[in-house]
């Protein structure tokens with residue numbers, strides 16, 4: 001089991017390094033700029049989780065982050081983002097960023113990835129919608145840490 005996880009992690013890292021190296025000069029958007037295309041930004045910003053915020057869901061989100069979502073590989077144990085060639089993963093402890101983004105925008109990134117960066121599509125590939133919403137709830141818990 002551990003072996004399989006290790007292989008998956010290694011594969012994810014290898015893919016992201018290749019992506020990141022290829023895109024290093026192509027994409028240097030300010031971290032606070034919206035990732036969602038302008039035409040749909042307002043609509044996406046209003047999208048909310050259909051699930052209630054509960055401590056159990058934060059816990060489920062933690063399992064996704066450290067488990068099958070592979071988020072920890074790039075976003076790190078402390079949510080500050082692993083050191084990475086090319087476009088850096090987001091620092092989830094950044095309170096300004098946390099305030100600027102709605103949950104809907106985070107879900108859009110989980111469904112679509114962040115084009116031009118190493119952030120891969122997660123919902124529909126590695127995790128379900130519900131697991132995605134739980135992971136977002138867990139990411140919110142990094143604020144100010």
Ligand code: HEC
Nearest residue numbers: 016035069070071074088089090106114117118119122135
């Ligand atoms: C292969 C590396 C990698 C993996 C795995 C990964 N991310 Fe990311 N993530 C990134 C990078 C790089 C960025 C920065 C993208 C950008 O600046 O647009 C990012 C950005 C984000 C953002 C911020 C987008 C925004 O609007 O600012 C969120 C939220 C996010 N990731 C959530 C997750 C979650 C949840 C998982 C696991 C289910 C995950 N990521 C897995 C590399 C990764």
